[in-house]
Amino acid sequence: xxxxxxxxxxxEIRLEANGKPFIIGVYQQQIIFPALPATVxxxxxxxxxxxxxxxxxxxxxxxxxxxxxNLSHEVGPVELPPNPFSDATRAEVSGIIPIxxxxxxxxxxxxxxxxxxxxxxxxxxxxxxxxxxxxxGSAEQNETKILH
Numbered sequence: 808x809x810x811x812x813x814x815x816x817x818x819e820i821r822l823e824a825n826g827k828p829f830i831i832g833v834y835q836q837q838i839i840f841p842a843l844p845a846t847v848x849x850x851x852x853x854x855x856x857x858x859x860x861x862x863x864x865x866x867x868x869x870x871x872x873x874x875x876x877n878l879s880h881e882v883g884p885v886e887l888p889p890n891p892f893s894d895a896t897r898a899e900v901s902g903i904i905p906i907x908x909x910x911x912x913x914x915x916x917x918x919x920x921x922x923x924x925x926x927x928x929x930x931x932x933x934x935x936x937x938x939x940x941x942x943x944g945s946a947e948q949n950e951t952k953i954l955h
Contacts, residue, residue, distance in 0.1 A: 808859040812921035814930035850909035855901040863898035867923040875912035
């Protein structure tokens with residue numbers, strides 16, 4: 808199995824009393840700001856890397872780039888709990904990355920790349936848009952418009 812990474816972008820994650828995460832303000836294909844440049848108190852990126860259970864990846868680096876943004880964050884190493892399913896084929900490791908504050912200078916693309924021993928994979932690309940002008944980085948990046 809080739810490693811696969813995914814990322815979710817949201818405004819906030821709170822831990823409930825019962826230990827469940829409470830996810831607030833999930834973004835889809837676009838993050839729309841009233842005007843740019845803009846700064847918000849925080850943006851949360853949650854990454855999950857899936858790998859072969861026989862050769863699990865338990866440590867990785869997340870690179871987040873975009874207009875005025877260039878961050879790197881280490882996840883792991885983590886110890887995987889025993890998998891309760893006898894037919895499981897993949898292991899998964901997740902990391903929560905808070906960006907405080909989140910400042911963006913211009914429209915463009917927020918790109919999230921996960922790097923691990925032996926390779927890398929894109930977890931997500933999200934458009935950063937100014938509502939004042941509906942500007943995005945390029946027509947190629949603007950294939951789908953979903954407004955929040």
